[in-house]
Amino acid sequence: MKATIWHNPACGTSRKTLALLEETPGVELTVVEYLKQPYEADKLRQLFEAANISARDALRLRGTDAAERGMTDWDDEAIIAAMAANPAYVERPFVETEKGVRLCRPMEKVQDIL
Template identity: 90%
Template sequence: MKATIWHNPACGTSRKTLAALQETPGVELSVVEYLKTPYAADKLRQLFEAAGIGARDALRLRGTDAAERGMTEWAEDAIIAAMAANPAYVERPFVETDKGVRLCRPMETVQDIL
């Protein structure tokens, strides 16, 4: 099974999710450090749709100025544009496999798509 994780090595949840993927037999893993290789707006839309969530659900508030900027009230396209411009606004980690996409918070959510 192919799997891609959008990973932030500084995040404990992301590291634990990555370790779970690495320990799963048969997983062909791609790791995208999204702070170095930012998301395209179209990819964000695809991930959110496949995960069944909206941009607000994936908006990282902790450690960002998103709340102060009022981003929780912004339109979906405006949030996605801000996320594409500054990937720190995207909650982490996202994982995509042949079985679907999940925002893996908590990290155990990855089991749904393995």
Template identity: 75%
Template sequence: MNATIWHNPACGTSRKTLAILQDTPGIDLTVIEYLKHPYAADKLRQLFADAGLTARAALRLRGTDAEDRGLNDASEEIIIAAMAANPAYVERPIVETAKGVRLCRPQDLVREIL
């Protein structure tokens, strides 16, 4: 099974999710360090739709200036545009497999799509 993780190596939850993926037999893993390789807005829309999330639900407030910029009260399109411009606004990690997409907080949510 193919799996893609949008990963931040500085994040403990992201590292734990990555470890689950690496320890699962039969996983062909792609790791995207999204702070170095930002999301495209269309990819964010697709990931959120497949995960059943709104952009607001995937907005990372902690450790960012997203709240100061009023993003928590902004429209979905404004949030997605801000996330594409500054990927630190996206909560992490996001994992995509043929079985679905999950925002893996907590990390054990990844098991739902393996």
């Protein structure tokens, strides 16, 4: 099974999810360090739709100025534009397999798509 994780090595949840994927037999893993290789807006839309969440649901508040900027009140397209410009606004980690997409917070959510 192919799996892609959008990973931030500084994030404990992301590291634990990555380790779980690496330890799962039969997983062919692609790791995208999204802070070095930022999301495109279309990819964000696709991930959110596949995970059945809104951009607001995927907005990272902790460690960012998103709340101070009032981003929680923005519409999805404005949030996605901000996320594409600054990927630190995207909560992490996202994992995609042929079984679906999950925002893996908590990390155990990855089990749904393995």
